[in-house]
Amino acid sequence: MPSVERIREDFPLLRSGIIYLDNAASTLTPEPVLDKMLKFYRECRANVGRGVHRLSIEAGERLSLAREKVRRFIGAKSEREVIFTKNTTEGINLVAKGLKWKRGDRVITTLLEHHSNLLPWLALGKHGVEVRVVRPSKEGVLRPEDFEREMGKNAKLVALTHVSNVLGSVSPVREITKVAHEYGAKVLVDAAQSAPHLALDVKDLGCDYLAFSGHKMLGPTGIGVLYVREQHLEELEPLCLGGGAVEEVSSEEYSLTSSPERYEAGTLPIAEAIGLGEAVEYLQKVGFETLAQHERSVLKRLQEGLEGIPKAEVYGPTDPEHRVSIVSFNIKGMNPHDVAAILDHSSSIMVRSGHHCAMPLHRELLGLQEGSVRASVYLYNTAEEVEKLVEVVEKIARELL
Template sequence: MNVEKLREDFPILKKPIIYFDSACMSLKPRQVIEKVSKYYTDYTACAGRSSHKFAHEVEIQVAGTRKEVKCLINAKRDSEIIFSKNTTESINLIANSFGLKPGDEVIISDKEHNSNLLPWLKLAKKGIKVVPVESNEDNTFNINNFEKAFTENTKLVSVVHTSNMDGVTNPVKEIVKIAHNNNAAVLVDAAQSVPSKEVDVQSLGVDFLAFSGHKALGPTGTGVLYGKKEMLEKLDQFLMGGETVVDSTYTGYEPEELPARFEAGLQNYAGIIGLGEACKYLKKVGLKNISRHEFKLNKMLSEAFADNEKISILGPKDPEQRAGIFSFIVSGMDIHDVSGMLSASRNIMLRSGAHCVHSWFNKRGLKGSVRASMYLYNTEEEAQAFIDELNKILKF
């Protein structure tokens, strides 16, 4: 993987910045930007309705993205790929359509993003029980606690694959095996894993999986819900409107086939088409190469501060277990001051706060952490600049 060459594809990197906030939003390569622009300049139209040339082109392109996404996560069928706005909407679709009833239980982890906590807490108001599984001391997944969380009422497990807070990847294959043995379905929040590692839905055995295009080089406002055909067919419809039904009268309607029944109204065609290009880009670079690269950079940061008493790194010591995320707290310093100083001195762009995992920080009486999240376009020079600047702050 030639990072210097690849950086030429990202026009925004001409600016004098060190972008370490990809867990929030990835930068976009020229190929994706051009593909989006082409939709607006050459064939602006909607799919599935009109029968003119532009509309046909949109249909072809949208179908092309569906195939690309299917290949990216190794789904069995194109129709198992539902386009949404983001991970949040994909998870809300399941929360609203799975048919959970008062008394049913949903198991989550204790490190969920609000996107995979709040939809369940909303259901808790209607009598559904939400059971968070406590992690190990080092923030890795505790399988024993997980096994103990099941009751005969457990219907669904909804867990994060790779945490945006500390980069830890949960053992989804094992989680799925245990959940299925207990007759529960599994939804995985793959917002952080799909952009950076090989995710194979068939090998993992998950029933549903959600991710966002915008963290995976794709345009904003693009997301995906994967579901096994037989599981999607059991779901109630969520958003209703144009293209979700075959026919309707004043008193009823006949639902569309998959995936249209879950894609209500005119879609974000430009975004979806751009997402297809992002998938091609990820495939070309190779997800294994991306994971390896992220680990190399995270190892640099982790080793530089491993023995520094002022720095607490969230998650396990071993950077190999923390993907491209280096999340830390500086003792005696406000998290926002640290990120502000890194931004002011070298334009190092990172994020400070609770990263939408308020529940975990609140339990510990913490405000949050500073998070450097690295991706395929970051370099060893940038990692070294971060180390130098943070060391200066620590001395100061």
């Protein structure tokens, strides 16, 4: 891995003296990604798939290369399985709204989920789909046998997060997928928090759908990916209909084209997709093995430091080896938003506070009405930065700030 100092040079925002520990919400974007997007605007700014002139062809080739990079990144079989979306939320909604449901079908999800992987299923509940919610342990650990208990002949889909955006715990996706498939249910993986940190391989995970967002993994906002396993590619109804998604159209009817265009009606965020392709390449150059090693050592200091503060309460796996990138905590007796505001105002430390779009997890699993403070690290964070966070939290807890 290039040194952290070298990596930090690619993120000019870090030169302003901030300590950015809100990576689970959105990461910073490195210069090579920004350059790549600007190059598209400067060199071949045109629409794709809609022209035979050279700019359109060049833009189309760059987009296609980005899709190929993403395909390799997740180990998909073909580019047809890689659908560009706006973000994780849109990918999950595409599956929820695109599958054909009938009364009595069952969706199994978990109490760990971000609202984006819960609301689309709860909404189906209004149309007679049965929604079952599996409870993890208090540390955020899911057990395959708890999924098995919820299965039945009507189980149609299991929708679960790969990494919890509050506890950082990693779900045993492979094992849960095995159980689901034995009962004929498909599996959707919310990879919003795993794609930035873990080497993903959809073949190894065995899942049917997998969704993630570019902005949480060094890419720009406005671009995400939904992976759909080849054999299901024609099963979903698109979320959106229009230009680019059709094979034939008359004034009375239309026939849809094949994936991915079938699901990408309208002009895509072309620059953003190209930026995501570059972000993926940037991460692969760093290497997930070395990235994980670096993050683990920083995260361990963060977790142990916070656990050493008498008035602090730390959530999630006790063993730092079992979590990815995230530590959520509270200072007893303080509102998490107050803690986050003091961290920023006193020391330019940026963290997330509140429910992190996971209200059921906070209220029904952790018993926290107001949520928590969340610090999340990435490849450019240093041990000194997390030590500074611990030092300031300690001062806040001792009412020195």
